[in-house]
Amino acid sequence: MEGGKRQRVLFSKEEISKRVKELGDEISLEYKGKNLVIISLLRGSFIFAADLVREISIPVEIDFITISSYENDETSSGIVEIIHDLRMSIEGKDVLIVDDICDSGYTLKKVIEYLSGKNPNSISVCVMLDKPSRRKIQLKPKFIGYSIPDVFIVGYGLNYGTHYRNIPYIFTFD
Ligand SMILES: O=P(O)(O)OC[C@H]1O[C@H](OP(=O)(O)OP(=O)(O)O)[C@H](O)[C@@H]1O
Numbered sequence: 503m504e505g506g507k508r509q510r511v512l513f514s515k516e517e518i519s520k521r522v523k524e525l526g527d528e529i530s531l532e533y534k535g536k537n538l539v540i541i542s543l544l545r546g547s548f549i550f551a552a553d554l555v556r557e558i559s560i561p562v563e564i565d566f567i568t569i570s571s572y573e574n575d576e577t578s579s580g581i582v583e584i585i586h587d588l589r590m591s592i593e594g595k596d597v598l599i600v601d602d603i604c605d606s607g608y609t610l611k612k613v614i615e616y617l618s619g620k621n622p623n624s625i626s627v628c629v630m631l632d633k634p635s636r637r638k639i640q641l642k643p644k645f646i647g648y649s650i651p652d653v654f655i656v657g658y659g660l661n662y663g664t665h666y667r668n669i670p671y672i673f674t675f676d
Pocket residue numbers: 543544545546547569570571572573578601602603604605606607608609610661
């Protein structure tokens with residue numbers, strides 16, 4: 503309970519695990535024979551990315567970027583900052599950005615623009631959750647776990663304030 507609110511589970515641990523395996527299979531097929539680099543956006547994607555890379559059956563490099571826009575708010579400030587940069591070169595590589603959620607799209611837009619400047623061979627996006635109705639800019643992730651309506655989501659890496667990222671299922675507060 504959060505301030506008297508009740509949790510409503512949208513995707514169980516078992517459903518998530520099945521869907522992540524499907525995404526891993528799709529990605530393995532799509533990137534066979536390519537130089538795949540997964541870039542996980544911290545902090546929100548740490549759990550999804552950790553599960554996803556273990557379902558990928560082809561060689562893959564992994565790096566991280568830390569970004570922030572929401573602070574502890576429920577609405578994007580629109581100002582997306584890169585707090586920690588990549589450690590590896592992505593020049594000539596096939597980059598797959600992995601994030602927990604695409605909401606306004608500001609975060610992914612900023613990261614795509616930023617990474618484009620590092621001359622990768624390609625850039626695509628994989629998100630566990632997509633909220634297309636909230637989009638402020640045009641952007642469609644190539645791989646999507648679940649498309650969801652406009653509800654504030656918590657768990658499986660997604661926070662409410664400073665908590666709940668460790669909850670193994672995805673839920674909302676009613
Ligand atoms: O499409 P958008 O409206 O930009 O929202 C999506 C982003 O917002 C959250 O990050 P946040 O800035 O809260 O940082 P976090 O990853 O540390 O939770 C989430 O993890 C996504 O990266």
